[in-house]
Amino acid sequence: VDFDDTPDEAAFRAEVRAFLAPHAPREAPRYRGGHDLATLLADQRAWQRTLFDAGWAVPAWPREYGGRGLTAGQRQIWAEELGRIGRRDSMLSGGLGMLGPTLIEHGSEAQKRRFLAPTARGDILWCQLFSEPGAGSDLASLATRAVRDGDGWCITGQKVWSSFANHADMGFLLARTDPSLPKHAGIGFFLVEMRAPGVEVRPLVEMTGGNHFNEVFFAEVRVPGENLVGGPGEGWTLARTTLMHERLSIGSFSALAPVERLFAQVRAQGGTDPVTADAMARLFAQARALDLLSARVRTALARGQHPGPGALVMKNAISDVMLHAADLGMRALGADALAADGAFQHDFLFAPSMHIGGGTEEVLKSLAAEQGLGLPREPDVTRGVAFEKLPRSGSAR
Amino acid sequence: VNFAWSDEQQEFRASVRRFVSERWPVAEVRRLAAGERGFEPEVWRQLAGDLGLAGLVVPEAHGGQGFSLLELSIALDELGRELAGGPFFATACLAARALANVATPAEQAELLPGLAAGGTIATLAALDAPGLPRPDGVACVARDGRLHGAKRFVIDGRNANLLLVAAREAGSRGADGVGLYALEAAAPSVRIEPAPGLDLTRKLAHVHLDGAPARRLGAGGSAWPGLSRTLAEATIVLASEQVGAASRCLERAVAHARERFQFGRPIGSFQAVKHRAADALTQLELARSAAWWAAWVASRPGEDVGEASAIAHGTACEAFERAAYECIHLHGGMGFTWEHDAHLYYRRARADRVLFGEPAAHRARLAESLGLV
Numbered sequence: 001v002d003f004d005d006t007p008d009e010a011a012f013r014a015e016v017r018a019f020l021a022p023h024a025p026r027e028a029p030r031y032r033g034g035h036d037l038a039t040l041l042a043d044q045r046a047w048q049r050t051l052f053d054a055g056w057a058v059p060a061w062p063r064e065y066g067g068r069g070l071t072a073g074q075r076q077i078w079a080e081e082l083g084r085i086g087r088r089d090s091m092l093s094g095g096l097g098m099l100g101p102t103l104i105e106h107g108s109e110a111q112k113r114r115f116l117a118p119t120a121r122g123d124i125l126w127c128q129l130f131s132e133p134g135a136g137s138d139l140a141s142l143a144t145r146a147v148r149d150g151d152g153w154c155i156t157g158q159k160v161w162s163s164f165a166n167h168a169d170m171g172f173l174l175a176r177t178d179p180s181l182p183k184h185a186g187i188g189f190f191l192v193e194m195r196a197p198g199v200e201v202r203p204l205v206e207m208t209g210g211n212h213f214n215e216v217f218f219a220e221v222r223v224p225g226e227n228l229v230g231g232p233g234e235g236w237t238l239a240r241t242t243l244m245h246e247r248l249s250i251g252s253f254s255a256l257a258p259v260e261r262l263f264a265q266v267r268a269q270g271g272t273d274p275v276t277a278d279a280m281a282r283l284f285a286q287a288r289a290l291d292l293l294s295a296r297v298r299t300a301l302a303r304g305q306h307p308g309p310g311a312l313v314m315k316n317a318i319s320d321v322m323l324h325a326a327d328l329g330m331r332a333l334g335a336d337a338l339a340a341d342g343a344f345q346h347d348f349l350f351a352p353s354m355h356i357g358g359g360t361e362e363v364l365k366s367l368a369a370e371q372g373l374g375l376p377r378e379p380d381v382t383r384g385v386a387f388e389k390l391p392r393s394g395s396a397r
Numbered sequence: 398v399n400f401a402w403s404d405e406q407q408e409f410r411a412s413v414r415r416f417v418s419e420r421w422p423v424a425e426v427r428r429l430a431a432g433e434r435g436f437e438p439e440v441w442r443q444l445a446g447d448l449g450l451a452g453l454v455v456p457e458a459h460g461g462q463g464f465s466l467l468e469l470s471i472a473l474d475e476l477g478r479e480l481a482g483g484p485f486f487a488t489a490c491l492a493a494r495a496l497a498n499v500a501t502p503a504e505q506a507e508l509l510p511g512l513a514a515g516g517t518i519a520t521l522a523a524l525d526a527p528g529l530p531r532p533d534g535v536a537c538v539a540r541d542g543r544l545h546g547a548k549r550f551v552i553d554g555r556n557a558n559l560l561l562v563a564a565r566e567a568g569s570r571g572a573d574g575v576g577l578y579a580l581e582a583a584a585p586s587v588r589i590e591p592a593p594g595l596d597l598t599r600k601l602a603h604v605h606l607d608g609a610p611a612r613r614l615g616a617g618g619s620a621w622p623g624l625s626r627t628l629a630e631a632t633i634v635l636a637s638e639q640v641g642a643a644s645r646c647l648e649r650a651v652a653h654a655r656e657r658f659q660f661g662r663p664i665g666s667f668q669a670v671k672h673r674a675a676d677a678l679t680q681l682e683l684a685r686s687a688a689w690w691a692a693w694v695a696s697r698p699g700e701d702v703g704e705a706s707a708i709a710h711g712t713a714c715e716a717f718e719r720a721a722y723e724c725i726h727l728h729g730g731m732g733f734t735w736e737h738d739a740h741l742y743y744r745r746a747r748a749d750r751v752l753f754g755e756p757a758a759h760r761a762r763l764a765e766s767l768g769l770v
Contacts, residue, residue, distance in 0.1 A: 001406075001467055001693050002399045009398070073398060267768045277764035278757060284767060285687070285708040285760070292400075292686035299400035310682035317679055362668070368678055369671035373651045376666040 003295075005077075012074050016081045023050055024085040037091070037211070041125065041167055044090050048122030057120040058096055065104055065116050072302040076295075083254065091164050095119040095126035097249040099172050102189075102242045106230045115191070127168035127194070129159040129216060130239065134393055137363045139174075140183045140236060141382075141390065144218065146175035146190065153177075153190065153228065155198075155221040161357070165214035166201045168194045174239055177232040179388040186387060187235035191227040198222075208349040246358060247315065255287035255294075255318050258325040258347070265343055266332050276331055283328060287321045290314065309372025316364050319354035326351040400689065406471060413475040416448055421481035423645075423738050426598050429483075430741075433591060434556055435600040436483030444485065445515025451489050452513025454497070459509035461493075465696035466630060470637035470688065477641030480598045480741055484518045486631075486638070487553035492519030494630050495561050498623035499577045500614040508559070508579065519559035522548035522604055523624050529754030529762070530628040532572040532621050537564040537606060539576060539613070543586075544606040552752070554602030555591050558582050562604070562611065563624055572621035578611035585609065596748035598741055629706040632753040633695045636688040636713035639749055643681050643713075643720035646742050650674065650720075650727040657729075670727065677716075677723045684709075684716035703766065707759040714750045721746040 005013060051057045060075050061067025070078060082088045090096065100119050103112055118124050135142040144157025155175055165171065171192050178186030194201065198221035204213045230238050259280075266272050266280065294314060297307040329344030330337045339345070355361040369375045382390055402410070420440050429435050445451035454469050455461020462468075469490060476482035493512055496505055511517035524534035526549040537546030544564050548554070560582055566574035582589060588605040615623070651674055654665030664670050691709035695702050721743040725732035732739045750756065764770050 001402060001689060003690055003693055004398070006399060076398075263767060263769065271768070271770045274761065274764075274770060277769040278760050280769050281707075281760035281764040281767065282711065284763065285711045286683065288708050289683035289687040289712045292690045293682055295398050296400040296686050296689075299398065303401060308682075309678055310686070313675065313679040313682055316675075317683065362672065365672045365675035366668055368675040369665075372678055373647070373674055375651060375654060375671050375674060376663050378666055378668065379662070 006073075009073055009077060013077050013081065016078060019054065019056060020081055020085060023054070024087065037164065037167055041091050041164075044092055045122045045125075047087060048090070048092055048096075052121045057122070058100060060097075061100060061104060061116075061120070065100075065112065066120050072298040076298055080254070083257065088253075091167070092122050092125060093249065094128055094163065095124055098128065098242045098245050099126045101245045102172070102238055103229065105241055106189075106234070106238050108226075108229075110226060111191075111229060124170050125164065125168045127162045127165040127171045127214075127216075128242075129162055129165070129171040129173035129192070131161040132158060133160055137360050139239070140187070141387075141392070142174055142176060142187070143392075144173070144175040145179075146177050146188050146223075146232075149222065151225045153188075153223045153225065155190065155192065155218045155223055157218050159216040159218070160204075160213070162201075162214045162216050163212055165194065165216050166203045166211070170194055171216070172229075172242070174235050176387065177235070180386050181233065182384055183382055183387045183390065184236045185233055187239070188232045189229045189235040189238040190223050191229065192218075192221065192223050196221050196223075207352070208346055210346075253318060255290040255321045256284075258322055259284055259287045262325050262329045262332065262344075265329065269332070272332060276328065279324075280328055283321065283324050286317070286324075290317050290321060293317070309368065312364070312368035312372045315358060316355070316361055316368075319361065322347070322354050323351045400686075402471075406468065409468060410471050410475060412448070413450070413472050414478075416444065417475055417479050417481050420444075421476075421479060423479040423481070423741065426480045427738065427741060430597040433600075434483070435598065436556070441483055442515055444482070445488070449513075450485060451515040452493070452509075453489055455493050455509045455513040456505075459505060460513040461509065462513075466634055467689075467692050467696050470634045470692035473634050473638035474641035474688075477638035478645040480642060480745055483600075484520070484553040484556045486599075486635075487520035487557060488512055488518050490631055490634055491521035491552065491627065492557075492559065492561055495521045495523075495577060495624065495627045496614070498627045498630075499620045501616050504579075504614050511559070517559050518553065518557045519561060520551060520553045520557040521561045521563075521627065522551045522554065523563045523628055524548075526550060527752045527754075529758040530625050532575055532625075533570075535563045535565050535575050535621075537562065538567050539564040539578060539611070540567050542610060542612070543608040544578060544580070544611050545608055546606050548604040548606070550592055550594070550601045551604050553600055554604050555589050555600060560587070560604065561614075562606070563620065564606075564611075572619045575619050575621040575624070576613045577615060577620040577624060578613050580609055580611035584611070594748065596744045598745060599748065626702065628753055629702040630695050632706040632710045632759075633688070633691040633702065635749060635753065636684065636691060636709035639713040639717040639746070640681065640685045640688045642742055642745060643677075643684065643717040646717075646720035646724035646739070647674065647677050647681060649739075650677075650724045653728050664727075673723055673727065677720045680712070680716040680719050684712040687712045704763060707756075707763040710753070710759050711756040714746075714756045717742075717746040717749065 059068040059070050059078055063069045132142050146153045146155050171194055173190045173192050174187055176186055177188040198219040200217040202215045203211045205211055293310050297311045300307040326347035330348050336342055370377055449462050450472055452461030453464050457463040512519055525536050560580050562578050564578055586607045586609040590603045592601040592603050594601045654670055655663050657664050687709045691705035694700050694705040725739045
């Protein structure tokens with residue numbers, strides 16, 4: 001047990017700092033809902049190009065695909081150091097952190113050659129096209145159809161909760177290739193051009209007043225056969241790889257970051273009352289413990305060990321921290337919390353999404369209890385039943 | 398960052414677990430709780446002497462094993478699972494660390510070997526009553542080498558033959574004039590009164606000092622910094638004991654939820670039950686992470702332990718209380734009976750919150766150091 005950087009880690013951190021110092025002359029713009037996404041994207045693309053030219057675009061990827069093959073510990077250091085210069089979040093992370101690793105694991109050589117380098121360079125902004133109006137927590141019940149059309153596919157259906165789809169060049173999409181199979185079996189993983197004929201993107205306005213998500217409609221969109229990743233029935237397996245990488249990237253967030261921001265505000269106004277201070281100290285302890293838990297999980301992963309049940313509770317825990325941080329931030333503002341805009345208004349309005357996106361609180365709790373504690377699964381009425389025979393929302397009358 | 402235990406530490410954990418499950422399981426703890434001592438001398442001798450646990454953190458030069466608070470926290474984690482150990486916490490943690498933090502090398506050479514061999518059961522009565530460590534919590538007075546006052550709820554106060562007691566010079570205030578004194582439990586003018594506790598498995602006593610002769614330890618100067626560090630260290634390793642106990646509560650609750658059928662299904666297959674267990678698991682995993690880290694912080698001499706002890710204590714208290722409650726609740730009516738072990742853990746969980754100060758009191762201190770008030 002040692003919570004300092006190991007000599008290797010310290011050397012790596014020094015290397016990262018030496019690289020970042022001259023390349024990071026200014027604070028990056030931070031996404032706050034109302035921000036102009038096109039401006040933000042242009043800035044992030046320029047930064048990604050800089051990283052690419054210096055060989056740091058995708059350090060977590062294996063060397064043969066232009067990465068540096070970082071260990072879990074090094075990846076964390078990389079994320080921390082990017083965080084120090086305000087460069088941790090990127091609109092490009094769908095490609096860098098989710099699609100890229102999925103292609104590396106499951107893509108054909110041709111697909112890797114065609115997509116990995118432009119993705120790393122930031123030339124392709126990818127969006128995720130998984131969720132549907134009828135398939136949220138139960139993602140495998142998705143109904144968007146992919147029908148064979150010569151040597152390609154024809155896609156029809158609707159996707160939703162797609163981040164930045166209105167700015168995206170391409171999307172990775174799950175669609176049903178065979179509705180006569182049970183729901184997990186007949187799903188394919190497709191790469192689609194967002195500007196292809198028949199694709200329509202409708203931006204959503206969220207309760208924050210900003211636009212992050214989109215609805216995406218597909219009306220008989222032609223997708224060439226070479227854009228199917230894996231086999232036509234392997235989409236679910238691939239999606240699990242993608243979602244695992246999404247969770248890994250969520251797991252690298254520091255729970256202390258929103259808490260430090262809150263404390264900076266409180267200190268700037270000369271402190272708060274003892275009752276609020278108690279709640280803040282408790283939040284600090286929870287966030288510190290959560291960062292330690294993610295370090296524990298990373299240690300296990302780096303050593304090729306099972307990360308244990310702790311990995312299954314992290315997303316709910318960080319959501320709780322962010323909810324509480326937003327609430328306490330609003331408390332700290334006092335009367336100024338009444339204003340439309342201020343230091344914590346966006347966080348407060350964004351907070352309810354934390355326990356919905358990336359697996360709802362309830363689904364993740366069930367998963368933690370089943371996989372982490374070995375409690376029995378709920379009886380599953382969809383088991384072994386063809387997708388087309390399943391009851392769906394609106395069909396129960 | 399390396400969060401992994403070494404092979405040696407894992408072997409050590411396995412050996413303590415083996416011993417506890419064979420010789421000192423909770424059923425035995427329950428049987429012994431009815432007696433005044435709460436432990437079996439022969440089993441204590443094996444744990445303290447043969448296994449060498451009493452001298453775990455005592456330097457090798459003084460007959461101990463020379464390990465750090467990391468190993469101490471491993472031992473307490475394993476003992477905590479079964480609420481076992483009797484005077485282990487008082488002797489191997491409180492007294493051994495108080496001597497290390499306050500006594501002179503010569504005094505350590507004189508007193509530590511007896512502790513390490515397991516022959517001496519020792520305890521520390523720092524404050525006059527359990528609570529947040531503050532120098533004005535020491536009101537007992539030392540005058541002309543004699544102690545006057547009382548110490549309430551001293552851990553294993555009745556079992557100890559060596560008492561380490563904090564007292565202040567008459568008329569002194571704050572940290573100034575606070576000294577650590579050693580005296581035999583059998584010394585004249587010492588009256589030790591058993592204090593039957595909420596927690597049936599950790600034995601407490603009130604110690605009355607009516608002019609008891611005692612010798613001051615240390616090289617002069619206030620003993621408070623050393624005592625304060627000792628109490629913070631104790632809070633930190635207690636967190637590991639709490640984590641061990643909480644783990645066991647959750648394991649037992651889950652095992653029951655898998656076997657108990659209602660409505661034709663194991664009750665653990667219902668979401669409402671799963672979510673209770675998942676909430677307890679979340680708090681437990683946070684507390685476990687904090688407890689390991691805090692033990693590492695405390696294992697480094699000179700490192701400030703205030704923040705680590707507040708974080709470890711707060712998360713461990715919440716996790717243990719939650720798990721102990723769920724252990725009762727998920728066992729249903731059976732969990733509410735005297736016969737079931739669940740209440741032993743529930744009692745321990747609540748009592749642990751009080752021993753070194755309520756988590757809220759630690760948080761108030763933390764909030765101050767964070768500049769929030």
